Amino acid sequence: xxxxxxxxKTIVVPxxxxxxxxxxxxxxxxxxxxxxxxxxxxxxxxxxxxxVKIIPLAGxxxxxxxxxxxxxxxxxxxxxxxxxxxxxxxxxxxxRDASSDFIEKTADLAQYYDYEDWIxxxxxxxxxxxxLIDLSMKGPGLRKLGPGRMIHVTPSKVPRIIGKxxxxxxxxxxxxxxxISVGQNxxxxxxxxxxxxxLLAVHAVKKIETESHISGLTxxxxxxxxxxxx
Amino acid sequence: MNYKERYDGRKVDELRPIEAKVGxxxxxxxxxxxxxxKTHALAAVYGPRELYPQFLQDPQKGILRCNYNMLAFSGAxxxxxxxxxxxxxxxxxxxxxxxxxxxxxxxxxSTVIDVFVELVQTDAGxxxxxxxxxAMALADAxxxxxxxxxxxxxxRMGGNIVLDVTKEEEDYEGGMADIPVAMSTRTGEVTLLxxxxxxxxxxxxxxxxxxxxxxxxIKKVQIQALKNRYKGx
Numbered sequence: 001x002x003x004x005x006x007x008x009k010t011i012v013v014p015x016x017x018x019x020x021x022x023x024x025x026x027x028x029x030x031x032x033x034x035x036x037x038x039x040x041x042x043x044x045x046x047x048x049x050x051x052v053k054i055i056p057l058a059g060x061x062x063x064x065x066x067x068x069x070x071x072x073x074x075x076x077x078x079x080x081x082x083x084x085x086x087x088x089x090x091x092x093x094x095x096r097d098a099s100s101d102f103i104e105k106t107a108d109l110a111q112y113y114d115y116e117d118w119i120x121x122x123x124x125x126x127x128x129x130x131x132l133i134d135l136s137m138k139g140p141g142l143r144k145l146g147p148g149r150m151i152h153v154t155p156s157k158v159p160r161i162i163g164k165x166x167x168x169x170x171x172x173x174x175x176x177x178x179x180i181s182v183g184q185n186x187x188x189x190x191x192x193x194x195x196x197x198x199l200l201a202v203h204a205v206k207k208i209e210t211e212s213h214i215s216g217l218t219x220x221x222x223x224x225x226x227x228x229x230x
Numbered sequence: 231m232n233y234k235e236r237y238d239g240r241k242v243d244e245l246r247p248i249e250a251k252v253g254x255x256x257x258x259x260x261x262x263x264x265x266x267x268k269t270h271a272l273a274a275v276y277g278p279r280e281l282y283p284q285f286l287q288d289p290q291k292g293i294l295r296c297n298y299n300m301l302a303f304s305g306a307x308x309x310x311x312x313x314x315x316x317x318x319x320x321x322x323x324x325x326x327x328x329x330x331x332x333x334x335x336x337x338x339x340s341t342v343i344d345v346f347v348e349l350v351q352t353d354a355g356x357x358x359x360x361x362x363x364x365a366m367a368l369a370d371a372x373x374x375x376x377x378x379x380x381x382x383x384x385x386r387m388g389g390n391i392v393l394d395v396t397k398e399e400e401d402y403e404g405g406m407a408d409i410p411v412a413m414s415t416r417t418g419e420v421t422l423l424x425x426x427x428x429x430x431x432x433x434x435x436x437x438x439x440x441x442x443x444x445x446x447x448i449k450k451v452q453i454q455a456l457k458n459r460y461k462g463x
Contacts, residue, residue: 013456014369015332015377015416029374038416040334040374042456057460059372060259060278088279088341129289129339213460 008047011057011213012039018052027053043156044213057213061155061185063087063126063133070145070183071135073117076109083121083135086152086185091133093121098137118145118189120181145181148191151202153209155186160212161205168208168218175225176201200228233387233404242392245382245444250363250455252370260371262455264363266382266448267396268353273363275371278341292338296326298360300349306397321357328361328381328412328422334374343373354397354408355383361412361422366452370459378452379421381412382444384437386429391436393444409434411441415449418442 002021006012018030018037026032029041030052039045043054063069063085074090075082081093095103099112113119120142121135136142153161161182162169173180178192178201188205192198204221211217236242246267255261258274265271281287298321300310325347335343345367347360358381365379385395386407392399400408407427413420420438429437 011457011460013378013453014375015414016453017416031376033376033417038376040376041372042369042460056372058260058370088277088338131340 004047004052006045008045010045011043012045012054013042014040018045023050025051027051029054029056056156058154059156060088061086063091063123063130064184065123065126067123067184068141069121069123069135069185070150070181070187070189071119071121071185073113073115073119076113076115081109081113083119085121085123085133085135085183086187087130087133089131089133091121091123091135093119093135093137097124097135100138113144118150119143120145120183120189145189146191148179148189149198149202151188151190151205153186153188153205155184157209157212158182158184158186160217161188161208163218168221171218171222172201172204172225175229176204180205200225203228233390233392233402236387236392237398238396240394242390243440243443245394245447246396248448248451250366250451252366252455252459258367258371260367260369260373262363262366262370264359264366266355266359266362266394268351269355269359270349270351271356271359271363272348272350273360273367274346274348275343275364275367275373276346277343277371278338278373279344281340281342286342287340289339291335292341292343294326294330294333294335294343294345296322296329296345296347296364298322298325298347298349298357300352300356304349304352306353321360324422324424325357325361325364329364329368329379331419331421332365332376332379332414333368334376337374343368343371352397354395354400355410357381357422358383358410358412362448362452366455369456377414377416378449379412379414380445380448380452381410381422382441382448383408383410384441384444385409386427386433386437391433391440393440407433409437409441411438411445413442413445415442415445 002023016039041056043056071083071085074084082090124136125134176197181189249265251263254263255274260275361381407429412422
């Protein structure tokens, strides 16, 4: 006898029973205890056929291969840079992955990326322990960031900030005339000519973060941006 | 002398009024406030973050580091001496042991998860309030857990077993035993059991049953507080 104890998209907490019986399979952040499926995080239930998983609503960023993240250069060596990507360990940006230009061995690395510089980079590999992380700057859109505002949002909300095929983010960009870069690690860089509009973009992103689990998000953000424009 | 009627008029199996809120400290990875009667506990979780000094790192699993602290003005009027004490170190240690069984520390090797519990106001049952708040804060920080931990103190007052003792009851002179209990109510696993006072086997069993009842009620409040944070509108 197999029964589902929760509905799709309900919010659950750790230790909550999701399903009973062997017909359902535990997905990410779900464990099996006896014949029951148990949630291990605060999040939203997602049921796909027989797979039950949790989409976490809170928590720190966990580095994943191929993620595009924003990071800050915190240290420099002979062979590359150390970058803070808002995870427990610093990531490594090797010299050969740092630029499509050829970098002389004797070159001053600070002329490429200096301390405190923010960069958009891609994670190329993560060790099983999560301790060793390699970054690359070779790829479309990977660059050094100029002046702007850096804000932090919950990493699990990033897909909602970007929207389907970037619809949400381009809506904010258009309405506020700002440049925005979103990293999978929950860091968002916003830069605009007009400080007032820059601030409006910050508020819009924050609004998405706090209201992303409530339906009708796109319309509300649209109304928010239009209301502010008047 | 027998303790029949409780000082604050509660029934023997009745908890003090409870209040819980999650996400009270924006800069922390996770945080929670738990109030039970006049005992108010505030918990903040930071991490997982890199652990220093490096020799403390465990490459196979992360470590949990709890810190329990009573604020100087939190007591019944006499100033609590600030800073670490023998008592606060012991409570930090037992809190850690009470929370560890449900946390999957292998998900974060070489790291530390810091849990800070501050007691803003105290009226007995502080370690239990602290554990309850810490469990909510850990869940709010997105740390994988098998269950939430709920905790409550039970006591023997004379010949009666009572739930959720206050400071006034703790100081009762007619024979008193104070038993803080923390448990995972889903599995029934007891993760903290201490006893200060004389107790027969039967009384202990009765106390544990009463504690379970109390923990179940507290857990409902914990779940509600966590869900409220993400409730629509």
